[in-house]
Amino acid sequence: MPPTDTILFALAIVALIAEGMTAALAAGRRKMDWFGVAMLGAITALGGGTTRDVLLGHYPLWWVKEPWLLALTGGAALLTIAVARVVHRLRLMFLLLDAIGLVVFTIIGCTIALAMNQSLPIVIVAGMVTGCVGGVLRDVLCNDVPLLFRSELYASVSVVTGAIYVTGRSLDLDRDWVTLGAVAVGLTFRLLAIRYRWEMPKFVYDKEMH
Amino acid sequence: MPPTDTILFALAIVALIAEGMTAALAAGRRKMDWFGVAMLGAITALGGGTTRDVLLGHYPLWWVKEPWLLALTGGAALLTIAVARVVHRLRLMFLLLDAIGLVVFTIIGCTIALAMNQSLPIVIVAGMVTGCVGGVLRDVLCNDVPLLFRSELYASVSVVTGAIYVTGRSLDLDRDWVTLGAVAVGLTFRLLAIRYRWEMPKFVYDKEMH
Amino acid sequence: MPPTDTILFALAIVALIAEGMTAALAAGRRKMDWFGVAMLGAITALGGGTTRDVLLGHYPLWWVKEPWLLALTGGAALLTIAVARVVHRLRLMFLLLDAIGLVVFTIIGCTIALAMNQSLPIVIVAGMVTGCVGGVLRDVLCNDVPLLFRSELYASVSVVTGAIYVTGRSLDLDRDWVTLGAVAVGLTFRLLAIRYRWEMPKFVYDKEMH
Numbered sequence: 047m048p049p050t051d052t053i054l055f056a057l058a059i060v061a062l063i064a065e066g067m068t069a070a071l072a073a074g075r076r077k078m079d080w081f082g083v084a085m086l087g088a089i090t091a092l093g094g095g096t097t098r099d100v101l102l103g104h105y106p107l108w109w110v111k112e113p114w115l116l117a118l119t120g121g122a123a124l125l126t127i128a129v130a131r132v133v134h135r136l137r138l139m140f141l142l143l144d145a146i147g148l149v150v151f152t153i154i155g156c157t158i159a160l161a162m163n164q165s166l167p168i169v170i171v172a173g174m175v176t177g178c179v180g181g182v183l184r185d186v187l188c189n190d191v192p193l194l195f196r197s198e199l200y201a202s203v204s205v206v207t208g209a210i211y212v213t214g215r216s217l218d219l220d221r222d223w224v225t226l227g228a229v230a231v232g233l234t235f236r237l238l239a240i241r242y243r244w245e246m247p248k249f250v251y252d253k254e255m256h
Numbered sequence: 257m258p259p260t261d262t263i264l265f266a267l268a269i270v271a272l273i274a275e276g277m278t279a280a281l282a283a284g285r286r287k288m289d290w291f292g293v294a295m296l297g298a299i300t301a302l303g304g305g306t307t308r309d310v311l312l313g314h315y316p317l318w319w320v321k322e323p324w325l326l327a328l329t330g331g332a333a334l335l336t337i338a339v340a341r342v343v344h345r346l347r348l349m350f351l352l353l354d355a356i357g358l359v360v361f362t363i364i365g366c367t368i369a370l371a372m373n374q375s376l377p378i379v380i381v382a383g384m385v386t387g388c389v390g391g392v393l394r395d396v397l398c399n400d401v402p403l404l405f406r407s408e409l410y411a412s413v414s415v416v417t418g419a420i421y422v423t424g425r426s427l428d429l430d431r432d433w434v435t436l437g438a439v440a441v442g443l444t445f446r447l448l449a450i451r452y453r454w455e456m457p458k459f460v461y462d463k464e465m466h
Numbered sequence: 467m468p469p470t471d472t473i474l475f476a477l478a479i480v481a482l483i484a485e486g487m488t489a490a491l492a493a494g495r496r497k498m499d500w501f502g503v504a505m506l507g508a509i510t511a512l513g514g515g516t517t518r519d520v521l522l523g524h525y526p527l528w529w530v531k532e533p534w535l536l537a538l539t540g541g542a543a544l545l546t547i548a549v550a551r552v553v554h555r556l557r558l559m560f561l562l563l564d565a566i567g568l569v570v571f572t573i574i575g576c577t578i579a580l581a582m583n584q585s586l587p588i589v590i591v592a593g594m595v596t597g598c599v600g601g602v603l604r605d606v607l608c609n610d611v612p613l614l615f616r617s618e619l620y621a622s623v624s625v626v627t628g629a630i631y632v633t634g635r636s637l638d639l640d641r642d643w644v645t646l647g648a649v650a651v652g653l654t655f656r657l658l659a660i661r662y663r664w665e666m667p668k669f670v671y672d673k674e675m676h
Contacts, residue, residue: 073615073673081622082615083669096521101306103315105523113587127669167323182397187602189611191399194290195283202291249293249337251284311516313525377533392607401609404492405502412501459503459547461494 087123270358373449481567507543
């Protein structure tokens with residue numbers, strides 16, 4: 047593997063663990079049992095990439111080839127039960143890890159779609175699906191309206207990250223620098239959005255259609 | 257393209273726009289942000305055909321081949337934010353467009369399944385999935401029990417439309433007339449169902465199983 | 467078909483009917499109309515196997531090859547409307563049929579993944595998805611937090627059943643005896659879990675992350 051791939055892979059593992067752990071907290075709020083916690087952790091962490099691959103017809107899925115990913119993400123969720131009190135105090139670290147996850151998953155999704163020779167808009171969509179859909183599945187299974195559709199800049203960060211990465215790659219720039227640039231901009235954007243509570247304007251409509 | 261295909265294609269574009277716009281109103285009721293509105297619009301408009309293709313293993317998906325469909329449907333949803341007040345007054349037009357969408361999506365779904373040489377029941381199911389599943393995804397993402405399972409005749413209209421189309425095609429009748437007949441009967445059926453509030457009987461059960 | 471296959475097939479049919487009928491009761495609690503009842507029955511009964519096949523890229527789906535399965539499961543759900551009062555009195559029989567369904571679906575899922583030469587962990591996951599996901603879809607469409615993630619031992623029974631089956635098969639033991647053993651242990655485990663209200667410990671967490 048070239049060095050960027052090694053770093054991306056290491057960051058992806060960190061991000062999978064972080065996603066599994068935040069999913070566990072959502073499961074705890076719904077009083078799920080331990081098995082449910084592990085399942086929600088695995089679905090949240092791996093659901094974005096799974097959805098991308100099903101939509102693109104890209105088989106076999108990553109966790110089918112590498113079943114230890116299920117143990118990693120489910121195990122991270124279970125571990126969270128033991129350390130839940132500390133987790134709360136580590137809130138800032140989790141927001142950072144989640145931001146890393148968003149950016150790294152997005153770039154991995156783009157890489158896979160590029161390798162399939164998809165068109166540029168679809169490459170960006172593949173990145174966004176990889177980065178964002180896991181959280182949507184978590185919210186649907188917890189019976190919430192997905193946070194993604196309502197909250198601070200999240201999908202937008204994914205689109206910007208993907209657009210930078212895709213532009214750099216299609217200009218044939220050095221892959222390592224393109225990855226580094228996309229990660230840096232995406233991460234900065236997301237952290238600024240959290241810090242200053244940047245939000246998209248909301249659409250509020252309260253008339254009934256039927 | 258033969259004339260029927262051109263007309264079906266034009267009606268499908270109108271229907272995609274209408275589905276994106278009605279999804280935007282649902283998003284507004286949940287106070288989603290602009291990005292959420294666009295995503296819900298695209299998912300609602302394209303989700304039925306996507307589900308059909310995933311279930312039948314029919315790749316690549318339509319919007320993967322034609323990414324401008326994402327811009328069309330997401331853009332229609334965003335436009336709705338600007339014109340929401342007028343939209344409310346245009347309620348009747350929207351019900352008509354939605355009915356056209358249901359019937360046209362159903363026929364397109366049947367056409368694709370027929371081209372895959374699926375059995376007749378599966379052709380009808382493919383039509384129903386194409387016509388109805390987008391709205392189910394919209395309702396699940398808005399945290400509602402899908403309207404499809406509870407409300408006026410909608411899935412039934414899709415099944416009747418599909419059955420007429422499939423019967424005509426398997427009798428080797430002229431394809432243009434079959435399409436026209438299925439559209440006419442389906443649309444009339446749906447509009448009468450809205451006008452006279454035709455409903456299926458409901459099943460009400462209030463004992464706990466566990 | 468060897469005798470075990472015939473018995474498994476017969477049990478699967480019984481289980482599909484049972485799943486369609488219990489789904490109908492859930493639909494009745496949400497006041498769905500008759501069409502919604504039939505659809506929820508078919509989705510619940512066939513959704514686990516469908517999800518497994520989509521995740522593994524195993525086409526065509528079972529009900530696409532055998533569309534009468536849609537009529538069987540949807541019909542069983544509709545029949546439930548007529549016999550709902552009796553169903554309530556037959557509560558114990560339903561719990562038994564549901565337990566048979568869980569165990570039989572699990573083994574069928576394992577068999578299919580084994581025939582695809584999947585790794586052992588994925589075979590067990592394929593069994594669990596086949597046995598459990600139908601109920602998750604039912605709960606999501608009824609706008610509930612999936613029971614699977616919260617309630618008595620259910621997914622665990624599926625994992626134990628799958629693990630026994632897979633171990634036996636990979637030791638090259640006689641297939642009929644392996645199937646019988648897995649069914650016996652899984653069924654006993656599930657019925658004891660119901661009888662003695664065995665539960666996983668729950669994870670309760672009530673702090674907000676954001």
